[in-house]
Amino acid sequence: MSPTVAIVTDSTAYLPPEQVARHGITVVPLTVVLDGRALLDGTGETARRLTRALERRQAVTTSRPGPEVFAEAYREAARAGAEGIVSVHLSSEISGTHDAAVVAARTAPVPVRVVDTGLIAMALGFCVLAAAGAAAAGADADQAAAEARKRADAARAYFYVDTLEHLRRGGRIGTARALLGSALAVKPLLELTDGRIELREKVRTASRAIARLEELAVEHAGSGPVDVAVHHLAAGERAAQLAERLGQRLPGAAELHVSEVGAVLGAHTGPGLLGAVVVPR
Structure with missing residues (x-):
């Protein structure tokens, strides 16, 4: 540097x-506060504690x-x-x-x-x-x-989540939309739009949602050089499979990272999160 x-x-x-x-x-x-205990974001231990806390429906908050x-x-x-x-x-x-x-x-x-x-x-x-x-x-x-x-202008980030409930609890998506998604048993696909996490599409099954996530990533990547990342929370096998498929379909991938997200993002999406980040160069 x-x-x-x-x-x-x-x-x-x-x-x-x-x-x-x-x-x-x-x-x-x-900082992430799990059931009254403050922990620093960005560590594997915090992510594991978060997953357990969410599964037990314990209180989770985040702070800047x-x-x-x-x-x-x-x-x-x-x-x-x-x-x-x-x-x-x-x-x-x-x-x-x-x-x-x-x-x-x-x-x-x-x-x-x-x-x-x-x-x-x-x-x-x-x-x-x-x-x-x-x-x-x-x-x-x-x-x-x-x-x-x-x-930043070139980047796109798409996320699959098992449920909108965690986003609703954190105030990142409206209660009515979250409840409707739960009632219809749809699998949500989210996208970062204008700095906010927005519902992009609703798909009927997890397998179709993940396939659609892959297609969105490939469409935005185009045929030129591109940086790619696959994220997950407590879904390592799914992430590895998605990364393998994207690696095969994107010959222009200059970098392809696979990692588990930290607790700040995970607190709002919940276990089962699968994400694809695509940034054409």
């Missing part, structure tokens, strides 16, 4: 640890980092020699994380460019990597932030 530009993001990017280390990215964790957490991350980057910082975050429609970063940026010792990607998971992660790659090539903070925004 360029020694003059630091990259900061949050734990909902679900970046592979080796990528974080390679680019020197600072990851600020969100406070501005002071970001302020300390920015100060640390400046102490390490950064002359500018690009702070790339999940959708402000989903979390107040972006707003906390904006507050902290006002008093940072060096200029901070805060980017609201309108995304989450590796859709956000690929934007972070774009900024990091630009910085490593010598871009300044404005140029690196522009690369992140460019990738």
